[in-house]
Each structure stands twice: as structure tokens, then as C-alpha cells.
Amino acid sequence: xxxxxxxxxxxxxxxxxxxxxxxxxxxxxxxxxxxxxxxxxxxxxxxxxxxxxxxxxxxxxxxxxxxxxxxxxxxxxxxxxxxxxxxxxxxxxxxxxxxxxxxxxxxxxxxxxxxxxxxxxxxxxxxxxxxxxxxxxxxxxxxxxxxxxxxxxxxxxxxxxxxxxxxxxxxxxxxxxxxxxxxxxxxxxxxxxxxxxxxxxxxxxxxxxxxxxx
Numbered sequence: 701x702x703x704x705x706x707x708x709x710x711x712x713x714x715x716x717x718x719x720x721x722x723x724x725x726x727x728x729x730x731x732x733x734x735x736x737x738x739x740x741x742x743x744x745x746x747x748x749x750x751x752x753x754x755x756x757x758x759x760x761x762x763x764x765x766x767x768x769x770x771x772x773x774x775x776x777x778x779x780x781x782x783x784x785x786x787x788x789x790x791x792x793x794x795x796x797x798x799x800x801x802x803x804x805x806x807x808x809x810x811x812x813x814x815x816x817x818x819x820x821x822x823x824x825x826x827x828x829x830x831x832x833x834x835x836x837x838x839x840x841x842x843x844x845x846x847x848x849x850x851x852x853x854x855x856x857x858x859x860x861x862x863x864x865x866x867x868x869x870x871x872x873x874x875x876x877x878x879x880x881x882x883x884x885x886x887x888x889x890x891x892x893x894x895x896x897x898x899x900x901x902x903x904x905x906x907x908x909x910x911x912x913x914x
Contacts, residue, residue: 702880702912704856705797706847707828708745709808711866711886713905714818716784717744718887720775727770733762744888745867747809750840772814779818786822787884789906794827796909803829805850807863811835829854841869844877851877864908871897882908 711717721740728735739758743751752764778784797804805828808815812833819825830853834846851861863874866886874881875897882900883890890901902908 701860702802702862702914703860704851704854704862705802705804705908706850706854706861706863706874706879707804707806708863708865708867708870709806709810709815709818711744711787712864712870712884713787713790713806714784714822715787715886716775716818717866719778719783720771721887723771723774723778724767727767727774728759728762730770731762731766733759735759741887745809745841745865745869747834747838747840748811749835772811775814776817779821784818784822786824787886787905789904789908790824793905793908794824796912798827800912802912803854803856805830805832805854807832807834807846807850809834809840841867842872842876844873847873847877847879851879862908862911864905868894882911884908 707713721737724740725735743754748768755762755764806815810833815831815833830850832846832850834840839845847863851858858878861879862882863879864882864884865871865874866884867888871881871883871894880899881897882902883898884902884904
């Protein structure tokens with residue numbers, strides 16, 4: 701039985717991944733660095749510290765601290781302009797969770813300020829008991845730490861939690877945490893290589909609702 705649900709944010713709950721890819725490229729160009737899309741895609745689902753470790757050997761002149769500060773400003777402005785909407789089915793699922801009394805949390809690699817900005821601006825922050833960021837000292841996904849912290853806050857055993865993710869790092873983190881894992885693909889397609897990490901592969905968030913009563 702599912703007693704708690706843990707959401708990723710970018711690409712899962714909010715439609716931020718596609719503009720985020722462009723945003724990293726735009727911000728890198730301000731420093732005269734061209735990052736190909738394939739390299740930006742490699743950082744999907746991981747936090748800024750892990751992304752910086754990936755970029756540094758490839759682009760040694762890139763100031764990654766400045767890159768991610770500029771990127772945060774870029775995405776914040778886009779969110780305030782209405783350029784980062786909720787993903788399909790989000791309101792339906794959140795309403796269903798509230799009706800059933802199932803607590804939920806967001807566990808994201810984005811910084812806490814960004815999480816709050818997006819969800820408060822979209823009017824859904826109140827649905828969540830906790831908004832948890834892995835942008836500080838917490839290990840990045842695919843380490844399970846952020847999901848285990850969410851389970852503790854929600855008062856549920858790991859096996860009673862459903863993790864909803866769209867990234868490879870995210871589904872691996874959910875499996876490492878000993879949780880049920882639902883993948884809702886966004887920019888990264890589901891492949892059979894991901895089958896050991898996924899209990900469910902779903903077309904959108906509304907498709908999660910029947911699982912709550914299973």
C-alpha cells in the first residue's frame with residue numbers, strides 16, 4: 701500500500717527541463733563557452749555540485765559558480781513570466797492525494813529557493829508537507845539520501861513510499877532507497893535498461909491516481 705508519495709520537481713512536476721537546457725547554454729555563452737546539448741542533458745537529475753564536477757574538466761575556463769547563479773536568475777525570471785507550467789495531471793494527482801489523506805513531499809536537486817518559487821507561483825506549494833533540496837551538502841541523486849529524508853519527514857517506511865521521477869539518476873535513487881518507483885518520462889525516454897529501477901512507467905501524473913487505491 702502507498703502511504704506517502706515523493707515527487708521530483710523538474711521535468712516531473714513542472715515543465716522546466718526543456719527551457720532549462722536552453723538556459724544553461726545561454727548562461728554559458730555569457731562566459732564565451734559553448735556547451736553542446738548532449739553535455740547539458742548529462743546533468744539532468746543531478747544537483748549543481750555534481751553538474752559542476754562534470755563540467756569542470758570539459759570546460760576549465762567556465763566559472764560554474766557564476767554559471768549556476770546566472771541560470772537561477774534566468775529560470776526565476778522565466779517562472780515569473782509564466783514560462784514554467786505544471787506538468788499534465790499534476791493538479792488531479794495532488795487533489796487525489798489530499799482527498800485520501802496521503803502525505804507528499806518534493807525532493808529535488810534544485811535549490812530550495814527555486815523549489816518554493818516555482819510551486820508557490822503555480823499555487824501548489826500548500827499540497828506538500830515538505831520541500832526538500834539536495835543542492836547543499838546532501839549527496840546528489842542517484843544517492844538515496846534525499847528520498848530517505850523525505851520518508852522520515854512524512855512518517856512512512858521506505859517500502860510504503862512511491863517515488864515519482866523522470867530521470868535516470870532519480871529512478872536509481874528511488875530504487876536505492878528501497879521505495880516503489882514510478883517513472884513518467886520527459887526528455888529522457890524509458891528503455892529496458894531502466895526496468896530494474898522502475899515498478900511503473902506512466903504517461904502522466906494523472907495516471908498515478910489508480911495506484912493509490914490498488
